[in-house]
Amino acid sequence: MQDRPSGRPLRASFLIPLVAFLVLAGFATAALMATLRGERDVSQLPSTMIGKAVPDVVLPRLDAEAGDVGPAQFAGAPLLVNVFASWCAPCRAEAPALAILEEDIRILGIAYKDKPADTRAFLQQYGNPFVAIGVDRDGAGGMALGVYGVPETFLLDADGTILLRHAGPIDRRVLEDILLPRIQELQ
Amino acid sequence: MINELGHFTLVLAFVLSVLAGTLPLFALRRGWHGLAHLAVPATMLIAAFVFIAFAALISAFLASDFSLALVASHSHSAKPLIYKISGTWGNHEGSLLLWIVILALFGALLAMGGRGMAWALKIRTLAVQALISAGFLAFSLFTSNPFARLDPPPVDGRGLNPILQDPGLALHPPTLYLGYVGLSMAFAFAVAGLIEGRIDRDWARHMRPWVTAAWCALTIGIALGSWWAYYELGWGGWWFWDPVENASLMPWLAATALLHSTIVVEQRGTLKSWTVLLAILAFSLSLVGTFIVRSGLLTSVHSFASDPARGVFILGILMVAVGVPLLLFAVRGPQLVSRGDFNIISREGALILNNFLLTSATVVVLVGTFYPLGLEMVTGARITVGPPYFDATFNPIMGVLVAAMGIGPLLAWRRGTVPGTRRIITISGVITVVLGVAIAMATTAFASGISIAGIAGIGLLIWLGSAIIADITYRLKPAKAGVAARAARLPAPMIGMWTAHFGMVVFLAGAIGNGLFATEVVVRAMPGDVIDIAGRQMTLRTVEARQGPNYITETAVIELREDGRMLAVLTPEKRFYTAERQTTTEAAIRPRISGDDYAVLGDGTAETGYTLRLYRKPLVSWIWAGAGIMAIGGAVAGIARARRRPLSTRAARPADNAYDTGSTAENDDDAAQKAGV
C-alpha cells in the first residue's frame, strides 16, 4: 500500500467529476442570471398552442342576449384574446396596458370563472377595452386554450393562428418589448 | 444589548474563521508550526462566538423581541413556547445560523479531540473547516443577517407558517443539518489529505466516526422529514421525489457509499482516491441541496422565500467549495494510487459494487433533478421529471444493490469464496424463490394485479432477510463453545452492520406493504354514516368547532371499529391559524405495527355532509422504523470503531472469519507509519 508522491500525469478519468460539476454549475449560473435579469420566471410556462390554430371556443356573450362569441368570429384581422376575471388582482394592474393596446388591435375578453354581474362591475371600474366578452363560467374555454392562471393573453393573426401567449399581467416591459412589436409586425 | 452582542460575536466569528482558514495553511507551508497551531484555539473560539450569537437569537425569539426583523416576521406573541424556540430555525436566516452553529461545534469537537491523529492533518482539516465556516458566515452576515433590526418594533409578529408548527419539523432541520455538516468534516479531511498529498489508513480511521455520525443523522433527518410529510400534509404519501427531497437523498446515497468505501481504505488501504472523491462529493451534494432550497432555481414545494440574489452568493460558495477541491482532486488524485490485489469475488469487490451502484443511483437522481433545468437552458422547453421516472430508473438500481447486500457480507477480504458462502447463498436463494413464489401466487390470487416490480420487491425483501439470518447462523454455528459464548464474542461492527442491513429489510417491508396493499376511500359523509374500509368500520359521529392555543379548528369525531369492537376514536382536524390566516389539515392517525388507520377531514357542512379521505396503510410505520434501525446500526458500528485500539497494536486474525479485522498480510508499512503514534 503506497502513495505515490508525484510524477503521475493528469488522468482524464480524474477530471470527470470536475467537468460534470462545471456543466451543472454552468446551467445553474445561466438560470440564475436569466432569473436576475427578469428573463426567466419559473411560473411562466411555454404554451403548446403557439403556431397552432386557435381552438374553437364559443362562449355566451356578456352583453345579455346577443348570442355567442368566439375568436373565430374575428378572423380576417389580428386579434388579442385576454382571459381575465374580476377576482383576479393582477387583471386590474393590466387594465391601462389593455387600454393602450385597444388602439392598435381588437381585444376579445374571456371572463374566466366569473359571475357576469361581477364582470360588469369590474369593467365599470377598470374600463372596458374589449370588442366583445365571452362568459366562461366553468372554465372550459380557458382549458381549451391551455390557460393555467389568469390573466393570460393570446395574440392571434388574421388566420386565427396563435402567435404568442403571455401568462400574467401585461406590464410595461411585456407591452413594449413583446406585444406592441409583434402587433406592429402584423399590421 | 443581547441582540447587538449576538451580532457582534457573529462578526467576530467571521473574521476569526477567515484568519483560521488561511493563516495555518500558509504557516504550515512555511514551517511555522507554532502559528499553524493557532487553528486549534481559533476553532474553539469560533464555536464559542457562534454559540453566543445563536443563544442571543433564541433568547430574542423567547422574549418575542420584535425589534429583530427575523422575530417579527417569523414569530408571534401567542405561539407555544416550543415553536418560539423552533421558530429560530424555521426560516432562512435562522436555519443558516443553525447550520453554522453545528459546523462550528463539529470543528471544536475535532479541535479538542482528534487524539492520535496526525497533527498536520488535524491542522489542515480544521483550516478547511474554518474556510467553510467563513463562507457561510459571510453569507449569513451580508445577505441573510438574522440580527437585522426594526425601529420602531411592530406590536406583534407575523407568526410561523402553521405547517411548520409541529414537533416533527422542530427536530427535522437540526438533525438534517447535523448530517450535512458532519459530511463537511469528511470533506475537510479529504481536502486536507489532498493538500498534504497523503491519504492512508489512519486518515480513514479518523474520518470514519464523522462519516458514521453524519450518516446516522442524515438517515434520521430524512426519515423525520418524510414522517412529517406523511402525517402533516394529509394525503398519506411519504416520498414525492421533489427536488428538495432529492437534495437530501443525494448526500445520503453518497454518504452511504462513503461509509462503505472508508471501510475498504481503513481495512485494506485501497480505493483511496475514490474515497477522497466521495467525501468531496457527499458534502458538495449537501451544498447543492442548500443551493436548490434557497435560490428558488428549481420549482420545489419547499423553497424558502426564494431570492435569486442569495442564490448568486451560494453559487459563489459552491463554485469555490466544490470547484477547487475537485480541481485539486484532478491534479493530486492520480498520485493516490494503491495496490488492488484482490479477487473480484471478495469483500472488496462487493463493496466496490456497492459503491458503483450507490454512486450510479446518486447520479441518476442528480440527472433527474437537474435535467429539466438543463433542458430549459438549452432549448427553452419545460418538462417535468416526476416519480414515474425515478421509479423506473432508481428503483431497479437499488434492487440490484439490495440483492448484493445479501451476498457482500458473506464474502471474505481479498480473495474469493469460502466453502460456507456458497451454501449460504444457495440456502437463502432457495428460501427466497420458494417463499417469493408462494407469496406472489397468494397475492395475485386475491389482490388482482401486483406488478412485476412489486413481486420483485417482495422477493428482494425475503432474500435480504434470509441472507442476514443465514449469515448470523453461520457465524454462530460451528460452536465448540456454546452459541451464547460465541455470540458474546461477535465484533460490535458486525452487529452494527447486521442491524443496519436489517433496518433496510424493515424499511422495504414498510414501503412494499404500504405501496401494494394500502386501501383508500373518499366519501362524502353525514354524521352517523358508517364507512367500510379494509374490513373495518369508521363511523362519523359529529364535526364540531374547537379552540386551540393559536388556532380555531373544525374537528371530526370518527369511531373506528372492527367487528363491532371499538378500536379508537379518530379526530382529524381542519385548523385555521388566526395570526397567520392560514388553514392546515391535521390527519388523525392510529399507528400500529400492523399498519396505520389514517383519516383526513375535507370541506363540507352539516347540511351537505363532509368529505372524508380514509386510508388503511399496512406496515407503513415500518418505513421510518427501518430508517431508525439503520441509524442505530450505524451508531453501534461507529461507536465500536471509535473505541477501537490503534491498528498497529492489534494482532492479525484470519481474514475470512471477521468482518472487522484490520489485519492483512501487508501490515508492515502501516506499522512504520504508526511508529510515532
Added chain:
Amino acid sequence: MPLSIATRPMRRWALLICLGLAAAVTGAATPANALTREEMLADPVLEQRARGLSQGLRCLVCQNQSIDDSDAELARDLRTEVRRRLTAGQSDADILDAIRDTYGDYVLLNPPIAPSTWILWAAPAIILAGGALLVFAARRRDDIPDKDSPLPARETPARSPKHVSLKSSVAGRQAVALFSLVVGCSLLIYLALGRADLPDRPLAERTAEIAALKDTAQQDNADRVARFDAARAAVEAEPERVSNWLDLAVAAADAGRSETEVTALRQAMVLTDDDPTIVSMLAEALSRAADGQITIPARALVEQALAANPAEPRALFLYGLAAYQDGDYAAAIDNWQQLQRVSSADAPWMPLLADNIADAAAAGGIEVPVSPGPDAADIAAASEMSTEDRDAMIAGMVDGLAARLEDNPEDGPGWQRLARAYDVLGRTEAAQDALVSAADALIADADAQLAALQAIVAGNAEDRLVDDADRLLARLVEMAPARPETLYLRGHFAATNGDVEAARAFWQQLLDRLPEDAPIAGQLRAAIEAL
C-alpha cells in the same frame, strides 16, 4: 396626497416557507380538499383509471404535486376533465395526449420519450455502463503492483511537537497584533452592519406601550365608525348639501369603504355640476380602490378635471401618476413639477411630490432640474414662471383635446369639456362653438341644446351663430316644449328677430306657470314691458 407610487402587482405563486425535506401545499391555502367525492365517477373501474391518470399529471400552478393530491382550482378542473373524457369512452393514452397537447410536456410527471428526453432516459444506462468501464479500467491499472516509493516528501511533523505551543511560537507581540487585527476588523464590519444604538425590546417590557398603541387603535377605529355613521345620517337628513356628501366620502375613505366613498363623490359631482376638485377626488377614490392603479375611468375623470381647471392639484398629481404607471417618466415629472409650481411651498403634499419626482427620475434615467429652494426670491421667480408655463400647458392640453375632437366629433361630453376649458381661458367664442358642437353630437340631449343656447344668449352671440341657434332651438322645442327654459329662449330669440308679439306670448306663457313670488318673475315682467 394619499396615493403614492404603486408597485406593479406581480403574479407570483407564493412559495411556502418550508424546510429541508417534505412535500407540497399550494400557496393559496384554500380549505378545499384534494379529490372530493362529488368529482368521483360511479363506475369503480373508470374511477380507478381516473385516479391513475390523475397521479401522472402535474398540477401546473403548484410546485410538485399531482393533480390528484392538489387543492388548486386548476387541478380540480383537470381532474374533472380527465373524468369527462373517460366517461366519453376515451382511452388513457388519448386522454394524456389531449392534455399534453394543451398544456405541454410539463404536465406529464412521467417525461415522455422524445428527442428532448433521450439523454434523460438514456442516462441510467450511460451512467451504469460508463461507471462499469471506469471500475474495470481502474482495476486493470491497479492490478500492476506499485513499485514501492517513499512517503510524500512534505515535511510536516506527524504530531504537534512538544515544543510547539502557542506561547512559544506566537510571541506576545504577534499575539497582540493578531488579536487587534481580529477585533479591529470585526468592529469595522460590525459598525457597518450593526445597530448598537438600538436597545433590546423584549415584549415583556413593552406591555404599556403596546396597550397604549392598541387603545389608540381601538379609539381611532371607534372614532372612524362614529364619524362614518354621523356623516351618513347627515346625508340622509340633507341630501342636497354637497358638503354632507363630501364629509361622507372622507369618512368612508377613512373607514375603508371605498364603494360608499365613490357613490358619495358621484353624488357630490352631480350636485356641483362636475366641480373639477370633486371630479379629481372621485378619480383618486377609484384609483385607490384599484390598488393605486389609475384606471381608465379614473383617467377620463382626471382629464375632465384638468380641462375644467388645469391647475387642479389633485388632478395634476394623478395625471403624473398615470404617466408614471405608463412608464412615461418624463411626462410624470412634467406634471408633478407643474403641481409643485402651482402649490404653495408649505402644501402638505410637497415632500411626497419631491420623492415621487426623484423616483420617476431614477426610473427613467432623467436629470431633474434642481427644484427651487425655500428662498423667497426663488419662490417668487418660480411662481412667475408658473403663470407662463401654466398657460402654455393649458393651451397645449386644450389644443390636444380640440384636435382629438375634430377627428372624433361625436364625442359630446368631450366638446363640453373643451367648452369649459375655453371658458377658463376666457375664449368665449370658442367655448360657444364647442357647446354648439356638443349639442350637435348629442342630438337627443335636451340639456346639451339648452346649454349651448344659454351660452349663446349669455355671450350675446345670437347674430354670429344665428343658424346654429335656430337649429338648436328647433330641437329643444321638439324635445322639451314645456320646459320653462324653452319658453324663455323661444321668447328671447323671437325678440331678437323682432317678432315682439311672439316674444310676448312665450314669456307670458312662462310667467303664468311661475309662482307669483318667483324671483325671476319680476325680471320677466320687466322684460315684457321692455318689449
